[in-house]
Amino acid sequence: MIPAPFEYVAPSTVDEAVRALAEAGEDAKVLAGGQSLLPVLRMRLAAPTTLVDLGKVTELRGIREDGDALVIGAMTTHYDVQRDALVAEHAALVKAATDTVADPQVRHRGTFGGAIAHADPAGDLLAPVLALDCELVLAGPAGRRTVGAAEFFQDYFTTALAPDELLVAVRVPKHTGWRAHYEKFNRVAQAWSMVAVAATVRTEGGVIEEAKVALTNMGSTPVRATGVERALLGAAATPETIRAAAAHAADGTDPAADGNSDVEYRQHLARVLTGRALTAAVGG
Incomplete structure (x- = not known):
């Protein structure tokens, strides 16, 4: 058409x-x-x-350090995010999720900010942005303002952006030394995730000192798995701990039933994929 x-x-x-x-x-x-x-x-x-x-707005491209955060320009392509040394060092979860986005053709043309502003709950970047407590920098006629990820995503394809505002950058707090993994389940290659899990952990001496976990496509917005995070805090990084924590992955979620899955199956997937993501993160 x-x-x-x-x-x-x-x-x-x-x-x-x-x-x-x-x-x-x-x-x-x-x-x-x-x-x-x-x-x-x-x-x-x-x-x-x-x-x-926005193709000619060059100031919206690029990745740089700003104190304890990385600043990723909204027009930076997925391809450039994948291959950036700063992202690999300080935001491993962002790289892990970006590696799974669609196919090479889409990653060369699609943009980091565009995917986030689109706010599709099945999109792969929303959960990592939420898990890492990123801040979204918006520009409008009154100037610039910063909105936390938890406030930015409001509903299906709906964000805190006003009609006359642009997403210009994403501030990603550095998670240097954290291990991360993004685990997704889809029916066919390159399709949207039925469910996916973004997990990143900081361990010390075999103990999980901090954990951040968020879910893709388990509600109208990305969902933080706070029950999992609480269960992991201060616990030994063992298969038993991970299995017990992952059992809380679907707590408080409200996934949609559609042609791919019913609600119960998506909740089952959330628990299984959370266990896999955490096992890979801890073992990585």
Whole structure:
């Protein structure tokens, strides 16, 4: 199919992009990598009056250190995140999840910020962003503001972004020395996850000093597995501990039933995949 007609704007700075969004009103859409938006436009599931293309906004690309955090520009591709030495050293969970995103073609075109702003609960980057307590930097007509991941994701495909705001960067607190693993289950290669688990742990002398676990596609937003985290805190890093903690993975979740799975099966997957993710993280 062919998209409905729209005005096309290609700003070269963040300020120009924000101004274009403000002038276009609520019917505008932002084009980042386009891996999710373009199919939607072609099927006419969305018909924006204006399309704001961020491809020329170079200030939105790149990864840098800023004290105890990494700053990842919203237009940085998955490919560049995968291969960045700072991400590998200080945010292993982000690299682990990014490695599983779709296929090489999508990873070369898709963007870190675009996937997060799209807020698909089956997307692979939302759970790591939540688990690591990342902060999202938004730019709008009134300036910039920072929103924590727990407040940013609000519902299916819904975030704290106002219609005239852009996601410009993600601040990822450094988790240097933490072990991490992202475990996902899908029916066919490159498909969206039915369920996935983002797990990262810090151990010392065989004891789990800290653990952060979040779930993909177990609700309308990514879900923090707080019951698992509490069960692991200060416990010995043993298979028995991990098995007991993983039993809490589905606590408080509200997964949807669909053509792929019913609720009970998704909750079962959450427990099984959490055990696998933690075993791999602790053993890594």
